[in-house]
Amino acid sequence: MTTAASPRLDFRSDTRTLPDARMREAMARAKVGDDVYGDDPTVTLLEETVAELLGTEAALLMPTGTMANLVAPLAAAGPPGSPPPRLIAGADTHMAFLEADGLRRFGGVELLTVAQRPDGLPDPDALTALLAAGSQDRGTVVCLENTSMMRSGNALDAAATRSVAALAHRYGAHFHLDGARLANAAVALGVPLADLAAPADSVAFSVSKGLGGPVGGLLCGTRAYVEHARETRTWLGGSLHQAGIVAAPALVALGRLPELAVDHEKAAVLAAGLAAVPGAEVMRPPRPTNMVMARLAGLAAEECATGLAAHGVRVLPLPNGHVRFVAHRSHDMISVRAAVKALAAVAAALPAGPGRHPNEPSPDGEGSVTPMEEA
Template sequence: MSGDASHRPLDLRSDTVTRPDETMRAAMAAAEVGDDILDGDPTVRALEEKAAEILGTEATLWVPSGTMGNLIALTVHLRPGDRFLAPALAHVVEFELGGWASFAGGVPHALPWSAGPGRVSPASVRASVPPSQPYDALRDRLLCLENTHNAAGGTVTGPGEHRAVTATAKEAGLLVHLDGARIWNAAVSLDVQPAELTWGVDSVLACLSKGLCAPMGSVLGGSAEFVRAARRLRKMVGGAVRQGGVMAAAGLVALSRIELLRNDHSNARVLASGLRDLGWEAASPETNIVLARVTDAERRVSELHRMGILATTISGAVRFVTHADLSEKDIQEVIWRISSMSP
């Protein structure tokens, strides 16, 4: 490969850096729109109906971001002082600025990864919710799951495991919210329909602006009653928009491309294998996130940046995320550039 290629940045910081292609831009330009606050936007409505069908929920609500969707869900479900359970290093707890405290008034409790990286077991849920507590104890109200689990390296929870954990939570009297920001990746990895991963949940958040390449937007699903409450909160936090069909059109195109995530997963495996061949400690990924364990992740990311490879750090590891804007040739270029570094 040419050394000149090292001057072209290759961005693996996240699958949020993807850009809409010409097909998606054309759909946005041609979208039928209306005032979604006053009388509804037809394209937003079409997206919400399609997303509900795919996710297996009664209804969904378009929101500008996944963080807003999670915030709305927790605020609907929690009352001030309620405790909610979540896997350790859950995105909703660690990377969303504590909105659960300032808006919902919730108190998080981390569950260990007792069923594997990023995954919790029915036993750990059961052990965290005593059958009876004194009146002055925190009230356990909600279990927040995450599929795929970002900080664990895009790990997936399968349908059977999801059902077991969700059923246990229900038996303990808990509501269940699923942060499915990358649920599409989980479904593709497992060769199942997304609805198989939402069984029993009271709400689910799914992003359109990551691997599916929409410029912005997520959908928040649940019962019709839940979505009515969520719609009011969306307005409260400034998430209601007027002619939202421009963005919803991109979301509809995104939902037609879920299967293309297989390419990202394949490229992630190629990258992890190449890193291992170079002496790096990198487990084979389940989806599109590769974590490489190094002694000084911050220094290593700086070195990568100087050679035109953009990455991030998480939990003491270097994180690479493959996405639609990177081809297999780009991934081979990343490996070639890294080959000049010491492991």
């Protein structure tokens, strides 16, 4: 049996938080109905609150962010039964990296990937070429991820988002924003969530990452779009009954949006500490948030993660040779210092002399991410 890691030393993801007493009380006191029939008052309140925060006409509670991203392109195509669209996403985005099989298998989506710039934006020439190719029998959806996960959580500003949206709209494409960590981007940039969401035709927004809610996300857009999404959610088996029990802690989580700045501060201290470890290389983006990616010269990512786990610190190994640390509300500065100390211990145990290139696979194969994990 696998033993759950302590959230205080678990840096694999900001999904590793646990609901606190206030969230559990909200769950216990939640007024519920049946969301399948549209009469759960707590779900309705959550959907209206998120729609107002993001500046969209409507929002729909989804069990997971992954399901939100599966429903998003299907709803853009129209009601269930419409031909699934082409989806263009950055090669290193969550949708392309971890959700591709589900989009193809369960959605019938034709997934096309495009190279990304160091900040996470898609290469404009490559994106233009794919958009210009078009499709006679299906529409096109362009996805942008903010924050950019594989770019160490870089926050993309509204101008950058508008540039991609304008290009997508020039070719008649639907523009979807995977904003699982859009709250982190808004706090890092010091702007309202609605400013970052405004260029998008649809937005997936998570309450179960940095905000600390126990489950769920929301898919936002026009009322007509959300109605298509609601039908598609039912088709996929994602409808919930007394869902106010999970909507209630999500409302608590939304009230803690400004506290994400504390996670960003912890990540900055962590990055500085890891960078001081001999042999360590830390990737820090132009607009950092709550992620830190690091690697040790001569050590594959999976081996580094295993070494850190031996010291009680859990991280996520990535195929680019880095391991990912994500700061979240269960961490404090003691957690940060423990993580730095653990990496220093792993580095100190390495043999002297030249080692493998950090991107070279270990003898057992490169570390990988479980496909169904919400990272």
